[in-house]
Every structure is written in C-alpha cells, then in structure tokens.
Amino acid sequence: xxxxxxxxxxxxxxxxxxxxxxxxxxxxxxxxxxxxxxxxxxxxxxxxxxxxxxxxxxxxxxxxxxxxxxxxxxxxxxxxxxxxxxxxxxxxxxxxxxxxxxxxxxxxxxxxxxxxxxxxxxxxxxxxxxxxxxxxxxxxxx
Numbered sequence: 001x002x003x004x005x006x007x008x009x010x011x012x013x014x015x016x017x018x019x020x021x022x023x024x025x026x027x028x029x030x031x032x033x034x035x036x037x038x039x040x041x042x043x044x045x046x047x048x049x050x051x052x053x054x055x056x057x058x059x060x061x062x063x064x065x066x067x068x069x070x071x072x073x074x075x076x077x078x079x080x081x082x083x084x085x086x087x088x089x090x091x092x093x094x095x096x097x098x099x100x101x102x103x104x105x106x107x108x109x110x111x112x113x114x115x116x117x118x119x120x121x122x123x124x125x126x127x128x129x130x131x132x133x134x135x136x137x138x139x140x141x142x
Contacts (some may be wrong), residue, residue: 008109009044010116017047018072019068025074026086030054032074033091034111035062036070043068060128068106069093069115070111077138087138090119096126 009020017034025032025122033056035048048069053059063069071091078086092110094103114122 007043008038008112009042010102011044011046012038014044014046015116020120021052021072022088024090025088026112028074028076028086031056031073031075033059033073036072037067038109040105056131056134060131063128064095066097068095068098069101070106072117073134074117075134075138078136079139080139088119089138090114090117090133092122092124094124094126101139
C-alpha cells in the first residue's frame, strides 16, 4: 500500500459519489463539474458541496483565491472530425498564492485522487480565468 493511500482517505459515500459522477456524465450534453477539497484535520478528500456546476463561470466563481482544489470535469466537445467526445479530466487548481504547506498537502494527494476518480488526465490551472481555455486544452491534447 502506498503512503498516500494511508495518509489520505475517502469515505465510502465519497467513493460512491465519484463513481456515480463518472458514470453519469459520460453522455452529458453540457459541461459538468464537482469540486473536491482535503479536510486538513482528518486528511479526508471530500466534496466541497453537493453542487454540480454546468457552466464554467459559476465554477470559476466557487474556486477560492488562496486554496487548492481538485475539480472533476466532464466536458463535451465536438472534435475537428465532427465526432462528439466527452473527456473526463481532473483540474488541479493550485493558485500561486497558496502557502507551501497546503501546496504539499494537495500535491501528495494528486495521484490518489486521479486514480480513485478514474479521470483520463490531469490539467493544472493556477487561476479561475484558466477555465476559459479549458476547451482549447481539451481539443489540443485529446
């Protein structure tokens, strides 16, 4: 067992939510996102709230200025070939204003979150404004 999986935990309820979100978004017509955080006292990775964000502006409004977050995003795009694709990715939101302790906390959990949520890949962003370029990043690296 890796040290990350002993340090950080997921409740069974959170694991169920992760699975349900992943399976439920694969045929989505609109972007869908959920925000996760790490509880510093319990080291549990958990949803910030029960909201599913369907537009990037409201998602951007919810991201804190000084704290990292993991954002699971299912984002339907039409590829240049005309085919619809729904990439499922994790946004690793790490504002430059975070203190080093919090940066290390999230850096240590990044791969565990990736594996547990079963995302295709991780996209790192450091400002909420970076969300405006997500579609281009998804198309460019699909």
